[in-house]
Amino acid sequence: MKLFYSPFHTFIHKSLVAAHEAGLHEQVTLVPTYPFFNNDGEDVSGQYSLAPINPLDKVPTLALDSGQVIFGSQAIIEYFDSQRTEGEPLFPVTGPARFETITRLALSDMMFELTVQMVMEGWYPKEEQHLKTFTWVWPKIERGLAELNAQAEKGWKHFDAGHVGMLQMISYTDFRNAFYGEGDPVHPGFDWRAGHDALAAWYDEASQRPSVTWFFNKDFEGDKSAAFFRTQVNEVLAAQGRDPV
Ligand SMILES: N[C@@H](CCC(=O)N[C@@H](CS)C(=O)NCC(=O)O)C(=O)O
The missing domain is CATH 3.40.30.10 (Glutaredoxin)
Incomplete structure (x- = not known):
């Protein structure tokens, strides 16, 4: 394949x-x-x-x-x-755990795609960018990070598909910040770790998994x-x- x-x-x-x-x-x-x-x-x-x-x-x-x-x-x-x-399966087969996983995957994926949208908006010359794109996206990202941090404080029993989505979303947030962060009109130099200690600790540990380090x-x-x-x-x-x- x-x-x-x-x-x-x-x-x-x-x-x-x-x-x-x-x-x-x-x-x-x-x-x-x-x-x-x-x-x-x-x-x-x-x-x-x-x-x-x-x-x-x-x-x-x-x-x-x-x-x-x-x-x-x-x-x-x-x-x-x-x-x-x-x-172990990434998608629990049934029950509340399955839908908690799929929902967390959807949250992370949408946060990722909204961040992609901000990157692409940032490719326009400053005077052609829509400030509204950023002011519309940022509250969703902030609430999403707060929600994921609250979940991380409680902890999870298993590594699942939602976590795979979180790894992608957080790494892309770091990527965007490194390349485009200073040009952000709402949160220049945004540090997703600030105020999200549990999420940061989870990310640091999860990104050591062999499924991540191989590439x-x-x-x-x-x-x-x-x-x-x-x-x-x-x-x-x-x-x-x-x-x-
Ligand atoms: N919902 C899709 C989103 C994938 C996505 O946004 N891919 C971007 C990468 S930045 C892409 O291929 N963009 C090219 C295009 O839209 O023409 C998924 O999760 O697979």
């Missing part, structure tokens, strides 16, 4: 964590995919289009050897969890070229009985 993803090393990818937690990471061919900028900051928009296999043209996208394509990171991590060869803060060593990407997309199309692009 092939996982199309953007290999920024300062980012904890949910799909990679879930693949490793399920014991499947060695069966996954990683295909670097850059929707906007590559690792050198060059604009490579359009050179890595997933549109032929994913109408949303978004990473992450998982393609099975059968040609079936699974996208939406929530669907991808649920797929990995369903195929697990080791460890986090390491440069991707394989082929990152657009040619390799296109070959991989064409293999998916061939498995689907479709013409190459």
Whole structure:
């Protein structure tokens, strides 16, 4: 199977964590995919289009050897969890614990996507940015962090899919702060750790899991070229009985 993803090393990818937690990471061919900028900051928009296999043209996208394509990171991590060869399930099977997990995953994912929205708003020249984007997003992020900190104070019994989402969201918050934080019109230099000691302690411990350390803060060593990407997309199309692009 092939996982199309953007290999920024300062980012904890949910799909990679879930693949490793399920014991499947060695069966996954990683295909670097850059929707906007590559690792050198060059604009490579359009050179890595997933549109032929994913109408949303978004990473992450998982393609099975059968040609079936699974996208939406929530669907991808649920797929990995369903195929697990080791460890505890990331999705509790039923009951309140299942819905607590899925809800925490939804909270973290939306906080992540709202942070992406602020990053993209920040790409416009200052005078073209909408202040409202930031003033609308920030209270949600602040309440979300407070909620997750309160949950962390009580503690959790198991590591689950909600935690995978939290790792991604928090690492992206750090990433954004490092690159764009000072330009934020509402919270320049925002420090998510301040006032969230329990959450910070949880993050520091959880980010030591082998499912995180196998890729986090390491440069991707394989082929990152657009040619390799296109070959991989064409293999998916061939498995689907479709013409190459
Ligand atoms: N809900 C999606 C969101 C994924 C997402 O936002 N991906 C961004 C990466 S920053 C992307 O591929 N953007 C490219 C685009 O929208 O054209 C998921 O969780 O998989």
